[in-house]
Amino acid sequence: MPGSRALVVGDVIDDIIVVPRGPIRTDTDTAASITRHPGGSACNTAAWLGWLGAAVDLVGRVGTGDAERHASALRASGVTPHLGEDAVLPTGTIVIVVDGETRTMLTDRGANATLPVSAVTDALLDGAAVLHLTGYSLFDAFSLDDLAALVDRAHAHGVLVTFDPGSTGFITDFGLERFRTALAGVDVLLPNLDEGRLLSGEHDRAAVAGALLAHCPAVVITGGSSSVLVARRGEAAVEVDVEAHRAVDPTGAGDAFTAGLVAALVTGADLVAAAHEGVRVAARAVMQAGGRPPTTR
Secondary structure (H helix, E strand, C coil): CCCCEEEEECCCEEEEEEEECCCCCCCCCCCEEEEEEEECHHHHHHHHHHHCCCCEEEEEEEECCCHHHHHHHHHHCCEEEEEEEECCCCCEEEEEEEECCEEEEEEECHHHHHCCHHHCCHHHHHCEEEEEEEHHHHHHCCCHHHHHHHHHHHHHCCCEEEEECCCHHHHHHHCHHHHHHHCCCCCEECCEHHHHHHHHCCCCHHHHHHHHCCCCCEEEEECCCCEEEEEECCCCCEEEECCCCCCCCCCCHHHHHHHHHHHHHHCCCCHHHHHHHHHHHHHHHCCCCCCCCCCCC
């Protein structure tokens, strides 16, 4: 019988968010707001899950001496952290340059590259209802065999597996065919529209969903201007409306959406209802700077 917790596995990152106060000028200074935040797609998702009141575990890896700093930030959001330290590589860092609704990310994966799949123990899977993974771990830490074995172990424990592909740049670097192979066994795929287009080779959102259903039984496509698309094999696709909000910072909106969706799945909600909850949480996320939730609800 599956547990009642969310188990999130993946990247722990120090985010440096840069918001220029005008056009970036080469070879000279550009005034900007620069803030530092604990981040990483997996950690952001876990933090939003904790903020929502879900019981959640986070498995990740940082550089020497950084475990307690990141663990403290996670615990403040209601997350139970399971962080290892790498003796050689530093904690991963991303410089995020925000320009309106677009972002440019300069990434050093650091210690995330050495996260061992053995860190996801059977004891953690025993307590989980949903295991959430991101493609970022596949790019360096996990091999295809590692991922397949982890998904098989999760299913043996009765755990649903959700998967966020990560980013178009890393998918391209990893290789489309190899990445599609990695999707075998995933229960719910959570790409944004650009990632879905890249993985499917299609452009129209419905066609993207149809092609991806050949790899996974359920797909939820974000990134649409007015709705999220929920597609399941053998069923008509459903559009979940997205309300327009003035975005202070889009960083982490996708992770917040995932958290809302996963939190609902943990409670037994169906996928459409879970997508509605994801939309609600993402709308809250874009109204503040950074990828993590506020310190109070």
